[in-house]
Amino acid sequence: MLKDLLRQGKEKFNELKTDALKFKSKDFLQAVLGGSALVAYADGSVTSDEKKKMMAFIQHNETLSIYDSGEVVNCFKDYIDTFDFDQDVGQAKAMQAIGKMRGKDEQARLIMRIVIAIAASDGDFDSKEKAVAIHIAQELGLDPAEFELS
Secondary structure, eight states, X not given: OHHHHHHHHHHHHHHHHHHHHHHXXXXXXXXXXXXXXXXXXXXXXXXXXXXXXXXXXXXXXXXXXXXXXXXXXXXXXXXXXXXXXXXXXXXXHHHHHHHTTTTOHXXXXXXXXXXXXXXXXXXXXXXXXXXXXXXXXXXXXXXXXXXXXX
């Protein structure tokens, strides 16, 4: 009986790993980080709390932990640097990456959950961040109400 339980637990772990690997693509990572940068930058700055929350979520999420943390940091920094240089260019770059996930509902929903977690990481999911999250949901082809945004 214990052997069966251990075997089932191991099988579930292997299924999770397989599911996580099916998302591993540069497009998915860029959409996650583009959305995170958009919402983090919604209030005009990116706090260290927002950066820490994003990195912790990625490192502890079975789906996202498969990415190299150096690649994640560099990609996120690239988005933030682009926003700092020109906000319109930064927004266009992030929305282009997000748009590639339209129609991939499972991935799109995960992107939304991450974006909302980043937005709330400073303890205040304000109206500017909520407006950005709504725009991201729409770009992904999702109903913002599904995420209690409208």
